Amino acid sequence: MGTVEWPLVLFTVLGETSIGILLALWWLDRTPLDAGLYRKATLTSGALLGLALVASLFHLGHPEAAYRALTHLGSSWLSREILFFVLAALAWVYLFLQISRPNGQRRVAAGIAGLLGLFGIVSSAMIYVLPRVPAWNSAQTPLFFLLTTGLLGALSLLFLGWKSLSPAQMAGLMYWSLGCVLSSLFSYILYFSQLTGMSPEGLATAQILTTSPLFWLRVITNWGAPLILLLPLFKRKRSFNPNLLLTLLVVSGIGEFLGRALFYLSAVGIHISALK
Amino acid sequence: MLKQLGFVLDANRCLGCGACAKACELNHHLPPSLVWRTIRKVEDVTPEGIRRFYLSTACNHCANPECLRVCPRGAYSKRRNGIVTHSPEKCTGCKSCVVSCPFGAPKIHPTTGKACKCQLCYDRIEQGSTPYCLTACLTGALQLREIHTLALDNLTRLTAPLPSLRLTRPSVYFLPPRRVKL
Numbered sequence: 041m042g043t044v045e046w047p048l049v050l051f052t053v054l055g056e057t058s059i060g061i062l063l064a065l066w067w068l069d070r071t072p073l074d075a076g077l078y079r080k081a082t083l084t085s086g087a088l089l090g091l092a093l094v095a096s097l098f099h100l101g102h103p104e105a106a107y108r109a110l111t112h113l114g115s116s117w118l119s120r121e122i123l124f125f126v127l128a129a130l131a132w133v134y135l136f137l138q139i140s141r142p143n144g145q146r147r148v149a150a151g152i153a154g155l156l157g158l159f160g161i162v163s164s165a166m167i168y169v170l171p172r173v174p175a176w177n178s179a180q181t182p183l184f185f186l187l188t189t190g191l192l193g194a195l196s197l198l199f200l201g202w203k204s205l206s207p208a209q210m211a212g213l214m215y216w217s218l219g220c221v222l223s224s225l226f227s228y229i230l231y232f233s234q235l236t237g238m239s240p241e242g243l244a245t246a247q248i249l250t251t252s253p254l255f256w257l258r259v260i261t262n263w264g265a266p267l268i269l270l271l272p273l274f275k276r277k278r279s280f281n282p283n284l285l286l287t288l289l290v291v292s293g294i295g296e297f298l299g300r301a302l303f304y305l306s307a308v309g310i311h312i313s314a315l316k
Numbered sequence: 317m318l319k320q321l322g323f324v325l326d327a328n329r330c331l332g333c334g335a336c337a338k339a340c341e342l343n344h345h346l347p348p349s350l351v352w353r354t355i356r357k358v359e360d361v362t363p364e365g366i367r368r369f370y371l372s373t374a375c376n377h378c379a380n381p382e383c384l385r386v387c388p389r390g391a392y393s394k395r396r397n398g399i400v401t402h403s404p405e406k407c408t409g410c411k412s413c414v415v416s417c418p419f420g421a422p423k424i425h426p427t428t429g430k431a432c433k434c435q436l437c438y439d440r441i442e443q444g445s446t447p448y449c450l451t452a453c454l455t456g457a458l459q460l461r462e463i464h465t466l467a468l469d470n471l472t473r474l475t476a477p478l479p480s481l482r483l484t485r486p487s488v489y490f491l492p493p494r495r496v497k498l
Contacts, residue, residue, distance in 0.1 A: 101409015101429025109388035109408050118388035118412050171483075172382070172418045310418055 047098035049300045052164055053192070053293075055092035055125065056185060059157030060193015061085040061200075062135070064213065066150040068197070074204035078139055078146060081200050086132050089157075093129065117166040124160030131156050161185050172309045175245035180231045184224070184303070188296050191220035191266075195292055199285045210280060218270050221292075225263045241308040248306040254298050262295025320379060320398030320463040321436065322487030324471065325372055328494060329457035332357065332370030339452030340374070340434070349426055352434040353449055365495035372458055374449070375400065375421035375434035376474065376486030383413035383422055383433075391431070398463070398487060399436045407431050418484060419474065436460075463487050 062085050065078065097103035110126075112119045131153035138144030165182035198205075198213045205213070232249075235242040249255045269288045273280065337353040346352065353374040360367040377400045384392040384400065391406035392413065402413075402422070407430040413422040414431060422433045437447035441460075450458055471489040 099410065101411075101424065102407070105389075105408045108406065109410065112388050112390040115385045116388040116390075116412070118386065118410060122388065167386075167412065170382075170386075170416050172416055307415075309415070309420075311420055 043304065044301045045099060045304045046301075047095045048304065049297060050095035051092045051099070052185065053188060053296050053300050054088045054095065055157070055164070056161055056189040057192040057196060057293075058085045058088035058092060059128065059154060059161060060189040060191070061088070061196050062132070062150050062157060062193075063154040063189070064193045064197040064216075066147060066154050068205070068209050068212070069147045069150065071206070071209070073209075074201070075139070077201045077204045081197055082132075082135055082139055082150075084196065084200060086136065089125075089129055089132060093125065096125075117163050121160055121163035121167060124156055124163055128153055128157035128160055158186075158189070161189055168303075173307050174239050174242040174310065175235060175307055176303075178231070178234065180227055180234075183227055184299070187220050187224045187227070188300075191217055191224070191292060192289075192296060194220065195285075195289045199282070199289050202280045202282050202285055214270065214273055217266070218274075221263060221266045221270070228263075239310070241310050244308040245306045248308070249302060252302065252305070254305075255302055258295055258298040258302060260295075261291050262299055265291045266295070318396055318398065320377075320487050321441070321460060322377055322398065322463045322489065323374070324459045324461045324466070324489045324491065326457045326459075326491040327369040327371065328491065329455040330370045330372060331455060331457075333454060335452040335454055336372050336449035336458055339448040343448040347426055350423055350432070352421075352423070352432070362495075367493050367495050369493040371474075371490065372449070373419070373474070373488070375436070376419050376484070376488045377436060379485035379487060380483055382416045382418065382484050386412040386416045388412065395438060397438075397441070399438045399441070401435050401438055402431060402433055404428065404430050404432065419486065461489075463489070 061081050065073070065081050065085075069078075097106055100106055106122070109122050110119055113123060131149065135146065135149035135153050138146045138149040162182055162185070165185040168176040168181050169178070171177055194213045194217045198210065198217065202210070232246060235246040266288060269284060269291065272284065273288075332355055334355050337351060337355055340346070340353045341351060344352065353372060356371045356373060358367070358369050358371055377398060379398070381392060381394065381400045383402075384394060388410060389406045389408055391403050392400060393403070394400050404425075409424065409429045409431065411424060411431070414424060422431045424430070425432045437445075437449075440447060446460060450460055466489065468489065470491060472492050473486050473489055
């Protein structure tokens, strides 16, 4: 059984939310977006990215030497993750400069920052695709990381822009969020069925998950509650209730945090002891 | 072909006394909560007979080390004699190697917060001496050999249930114990 790495839980979930906001901004900016919303969303994204990067340092035994971790890009996904997140942070600074100018290239800048962040998220996920840990060693690990990005990014922008987004843009974000929740639910069911038929270590992971109250809380907050809360939004597209949007964001955020904590907690590594 | 040094343990001769593990602990000044070499008691009962034996295990100095692949700092290196070494001065304590090694060889040092593992006493070997664990072994069960010169027919290795894990190609071999008829 693994341990909950809280700095990594914070880093991954906050970092993915930040990048998700940037990507959602880039996607919605096909039709001009309100400058105030752009600024608010960019600042929120930057604050989350900053918090994520600071949290990541607490995972290291020697945070002061974190810069050195860039030197093994050839084979280490952790090196690549750090590189892409640092580049995404620099691209965010470029985006901030662009939104401060009247005719700044904000969509290009958001796209660059989002794309670099996306590479960082995929690199983050690939760190855990390890043959030693059957529960992590599958395509579902990067998929879960990307779905968190999609869901929390879209919900954050939905909440931030409930006043200024057009009904079509709101509907687009809602459909995207619903797609992420459903994809997450179905891919988790598939993941769980694979776990139980995989190996003793996979089975142990499944047992840790099903016997943990956190897992059942995650089922409610990550899948049950968002699906229930999204339904009234689809019915009343014209009048969005900010409290409902905030509740949806907070509940989904809790679900994603729990999901990531369980990801670390339920990891059972293979310990080789058989002679052959 | 480059050399590949590795341990060979004759499980028929190993008493499980733990002298090798203790010598490693004392000479490398390891704190009480940290061990680089462990003794495992193995019991294997089949219809053909019973085997009870001890396995003294440490880092396998794999030919294709997972720790070396995942380390973001390049703190691991493979020497020309095949020994996988770790440089604490490069280590940031990220634990990537700890999670990825299928043999659980790298550990986090409780005092320094950095990874550490059996270095096969490479400094002693370079001076023509032998590792502390070999010196301490009472029966000569634990030996250091050049793997490429070994006849591997009668030897076994710790093996993984998954092909992807076997790719690390550990360099530690065991002479399996004889089975005793029930």
